[in-house]
Amino acid sequence: MKRFVRNLGLFAAIQAAIGAAIFSSIRPDDDHYAAATIDKNRLLDEAPPPRVIFVGGSSVAFSTDCPTVERRMPPYHAVNMGLMALLGVEYMLGEVAGRVRQGDIVIISLEYEQFVQDQSSAMIVRVLEHRPANLAYFSPKRLGDLGMGYIGAAVRRGLRGIRGKRDRSEPPYVRSGFNECGDLVMHRTMPPPEFAPPTPLRLLPGSQGQIDRTIDRLNAFGRLSRRGGASAFYAHPAVMQSYYDRSRQAVEHIDAELRRRLGFPVLNTPRSACLPRQMFFNSNYHPGEQGALKRTNDLVDALRAKLGPAAMP
Amino acid sequence: MTFTTVTFVVFLALVFALYWIARRRTLQNLLLVAASYFFYAWWDWRFCFLMLSSSLVDYSVGLGLNVTKGRARRRLLLLTSIVCNLGLLGFFKYYGFFAANLQALTTAIGWRLDELTLRLILPVGISFYTFQTMSYTIDVYRGRLRATANLIDYCCYVSFFPQLVAGPIERATRLLPQFTRPRTFDYATAADGCRQILWGFFKKMVLADNLGAIVDSIYNNPQAATGPQLALATVCFAYQIYCDFSAYSDIAIGTAKLFGIRLMRNFAYPYFSQNLEEFWRRWHISLSTWFRDYVYIPLGGSRVGRPRKAFNAIVTFLLSGLWHGASWSFVAWGAANGVGVLPRLLRRGKALKAADTPGGAGFLPTAGALGRMLLTFAITCLLWVLFRAATIPDATWNQALLIYRSMFAEAFSPAGYQALWRMLAEEGWMRRTLYFLAGFVGIEWLQRRREHALSLDRWPPWARWALYTLIIWVTLDVGTRVSGAFLYFQF
Numbered sequence: 001m002k003r004f005v006r007n008l009g010l011f012a013a014i015q016a017a018i019g020a021a022i023f024s025s026i027r028p029d030d031d032h033y034a035a036a037t038i039d040k041n042r043l044l045d046e047a048p049p050p051r052v053i054f055v056g057g058s059s060v061a062f063s064t065d066c067p068t069v070e071r072r073m074p075p076y077h078a079v080n081m082g083l084m085a086l087l088g089v090e091y092m093l094g095e096v097a098g099r100v101r102q103g104d105i106v107i108i109s110l111e112y113e114q115f116v117q118d119q120s121s122a123m124i125v126r127v128l129e130h131r132p133a134n135l136a137y138f139s140p141k142r143l144g145d146l147g148m149g150y151i152g153a154a155v156r157r158g159l160r161g162i163r164g165k166r167d168r169s170e171p172p173y174v175r176s177g178f179n180e181c182g183d184l185v186m187h188r189t190m191p192p193p194e195f196a197p198p199t200p201l202r203l204l205p206g207s208q209g210q211i212d213r214t215i216d217r218l219n220a221f222g223r224l225s226r227r228g229g230a231s232a233f234y235a236h237p238a239v240m241q242s243y244y245d246r247s248r249q250a251v252e253h254i255d256a257e258l259r260r261r262l263g264f265p266v267l268n269t270p271r272s273a274c275l276p277r278q279m280f281f282n283s284n285y286h287p288g289e290q291g292a293l294k295r296t297n298d299l300v301d302a303l304r305a306k307l308g309p310a311a312m313p
Numbered sequence: 314m315t316f317t318t319v320t321f322v323v324f325l326a327l328v329f330a331l332y333w334i335a336r337r338r339t340l341q342n343l344l345l346v347a348a349s350y351f352f353y354a355w356w357d358w359r360f361c362f363l364m365l366s367s368s369l370v371d372y373s374v375g376l377g378l379n380v381t382k383g384r385a386r387r388r389l390l391l392l393t394s395i396v397c398n399l400g401l402l403g404f405f406k407y408y409g410f411f412a413a414n415l416q417a418l419t420t421a422i423g424w425r426l427d428e429l430t431l432r433l434i435l436p437v438g439i440s441f442y443t444f445q446t447m448s449y450t451i452d453v454y455r456g457r458l459r460a461t462a463n464l465i466d467y468c469c470y471v472s473f474f475p476q477l478v479a480g481p482i483e484r485a486t487r488l489l490p491q492f493t494r495p496r497t498f499d500y501a502t503a504a505d506g507c508r509q510i511l512w513g514f515f516k517k518m519v520l521a522d523n524l525g526a527i528v529d530s531i532y533n534n535p536q537a538a539t540g541p542q543l544a545l546a547t548v549c550f551a552y553q554i555y556c557d558f559s560a561y562s563d564i565a566i567g568t569a570k571l572f573g574i575r576l577m578r579n580f581a582y583p584y585f586s587q588n589l590e591e592f593w594r595r596w597h598i599s600l601s602t603w604f605r606d607y608v609y610i611p612l613g614g615s616r617v618g619r620p621r622k623a624f625n626a627i628v629t630f631l632l633s634g635l636w637h638g639a640s641w642s643f644v645a646w647g648a649a650n651g652v653g654v655l656p657r658l659l660r661r662g663k664a665l666k667a668a669d670t671p672g673g674a675g676f677l678p679t680a681g682a683l684g685r686m687l688l689t690f691a692i693t694c695l696l697w698v699l700f701r702a703a704t705i706p707d708a709t710w711n712q713a714l715l716i717y718r719s720m721f722a723e724a725f726s727p728a729g730y731q732a733l734w735r736m737l738a739e740e741g742w743m744r745r746t747l748y749f750l751a752g753f754v755g756i757e758w759l760q761r762r763r764e765h766a767l768s769l770d771r772w773p774p775w776a777r778w779a780l781y782t783l784i785i786w787v788t789l790d791v792g793t794r795v796s797g798a799f800l801y802f803q804f
Contacts, residue, residue, distance in 0.1 A: 001333060001498045008507075011778065015785060022786075122793075144320030148518075151319070152793020159790060 025161030033173040034126035050103035057085030059285035065296040066181030080182030086121035094137030102229035122153030188289035198284035201247035236273040267302040314355035349472035360436040371446040375460030394450035398443040410639030438478030449485040475568035481579040481599035496573035506570025512767040513563030518792025521557035523746040540723025541733040585671035587685035590657040627651035646699040
C-alpha cells in the first residue's frame, strides 16, 4: 500500500507541475467580453438602492437600455448584469442572490434554451480568469460535475498561451462595448451583419426535468430576494417573430409551466415579447438599438402596471 | 454521479482511503454500501428507495428459499421475486410504451383512452440492478448458491457503486463471495485498475463524445446528408457506442480493482469478430451470458432440434432488444440480431469464445479473416442504424429507411464522396477525431490478447508514466470540448 500511495503521490505531483506550467501560460485579454464581469460586479456593489437589476444572458446585455429605465422610473438606478447565456442559470442567479437590497427590483429574463438543456460552456473559464471570486456563484455540486470541462478549457487556454497565440474578442464583444450601466451598446453604431435564421426550439426528452429545475432555481432566488426586501419579476426574452412562430409549441409550454409554478409575476407573454426581424443585430436574441429601446419601454410599462402608481416613487 | 467528473475523482479518492484504513471486512462493506447509496443519490435520492426495496425483497426471498423445502412454495417465492423485479422494471421502463401502444390501438378501433400516460422518470441503472438481484434469487432457487443471511454483504452485491448503473451485470455466485471474504491490498491489481480507469476516461471523453458530435451533426438532418456522409456517421456511431459503453465497463472494472474486487469482463474486442454470433460473445458479455443462462438455456438452448433452437435464439434476442428500451425499433434490432446469429448458430462446430484471441493469432489477419471481420462489422453497423433510431424519441422508421436508402443508393456516387471530403476538409475537429479513431483501432488490434489496451507490463516504468501523462493531458484537451452522458444510462 505504501508503495502504491508513494507512486500515486509522485505521479500526481508531476501532473500538478505540468498543470501549473500550462495554467501559468494563460494570458487574459483585459478587453475581452468576459472581463465585463469586473465592471458589472462593481456596479452591483456600488449602485445605491433602490435599483432595477436585470439578470440573464447576452439577450439581456443586448436588449436592455438602462438609461431609459432610469429616466422613466426615477429614483431607481438600473444595473444590467446580463453577460452570456452559456454561463448557466445557476451562475446568473448566484451572482445577484444575496446582494439585493431593500426596495430593489430584479427582472430575470432567460433565453428559452435554458429551459431545454443545462447551458454551460468553457466561457465560464474566461469569466473566472478575470474575476476568480465568481467561483462563489457556483454550487460545489455543479463545480464537481462540470469541473472537468472547465479544467479542459483552462488547459486549452494555457496551451494556446504556450504556443504564443493570443485570442482577442471581436467588437462588439468587448468589455469596452458596454456602457456605464452594463448594457452592450457598441453594436448600435455598427452595420448589422448577415446572419442565419435561428434554429427553432424543440423540447428534448429531458426538457421537463430541466424546466422543473430551472423554475425551482428561480423560486429559490425569488424567496431569497423577498427576504432581502427586493421584488423579483420574470420577463420572456425579446425574440424574432419568426422564431416564435416556429417554436411556438415549446415556448408556450415553457410559459404555461412558469405561470403554473413560478412564485413571482411574469411581466409579459412570449408573443408580446417578439420583435420584427429588422430590429435584431446579429442573432435571434440580440436586438439592435431600436429593438432594445422598444423592449425596455415595454418592460417598464409592464412593470409599472404590475407595481401600480402607489408603488412608483 | 457520472464517472468522468471531478466529483467522482474526489469521491473515489475518499472512499478508497477510508476503505483501506477500515481494514475490517464488515466495516469495509458497510462503507461500500453507504458510498454506493451516496453515489446513486447524486442523481436523485428518491431512486435509493427503489433500489433498497428491490434489495430487501430479494434478500428476504433468498432467506425464504434457504429454509423452504416444498417445490411449490419455493416456486412461489421465486415468482414473488421475479414479479417484483419485472414489475418495477415494467412500470418505470415500459409503462409509457404499453400505454402509448394501447392508446394507438384503441384509437384505431374508434375508442378514445385519455390520461394513460404518466410523467415517469426512468431511474438510472434500474435495468442493471433488477437483473442482478433477479439472478441471485434464481441461482438460490436452482441450488447454485446458498442465500446470505448478512444484509450488508447482500446490499454490497446489489449496490456496489462501480457497476451499479451500467454493469457489468454480475452474478451472485461470482461477486457475493468476494464480499464475504477479507480483502488484502495488491499493488499490481490496484495499479492495473488505475490504468484501466485512465483508458476508460480516454475512450469516453476523447473518442465517444467526439464521435457522438460527428454522429449528431449528420444524423440530426439525414435529408441534407449524402450516402457516404451517412455511412461515415454510421461507422462513427458504431464506435461511439462501443467506446462509450466499454469505457464505462473499463472504469467500473478498474475502480473495483482498487477495492480488491474482480468484476467480469464485459467487452472483448467485439469489432474484430468474424461473425455475428462471435460478436455477441464479445459484446456486453455480462448481459449476453445473463440471457443465455436465464432465458436461452431454460428454453431448451442448443440441445433441441434446429427449428426450436432458432426459435429460442430469436426469442432471446427479442427480449434482449426490449431490455434496451421500450420501443419497436429496439424490438426490431433484437429480432434482426437474432436472425443474424442463426447461420452460425445452426451450423455445428466449435465457436470462438470471448477469451480466444480475436481475428487470429498472427500479427496481421489472413485475407479471409479480414474479409469476415469487415463483413461482420458492416452488418453490425447496419443494425446500429435501427438502434440509434430507437434512442431518438421522434425518430421514425422512415428516418431509418431514409438512411439505409441513401447509403446504398449513393454508395458509388462521386458527388456524395465530394461532399464528404468537403465536410472533412472544413471541419478540422472531425478529421482529428477520425485520426484518433484510426489510432485506437490499431492499438486495440495490437493489444487484443490483453484484458484492456493499456496493459503494458513490459514497458519500462518511465515510458509508461510518459504515456499516462500524455493520455491525461490529451484527454483534458481534446476530451472536454464536447460532453455527453454515458449512453447506457438510459437503458
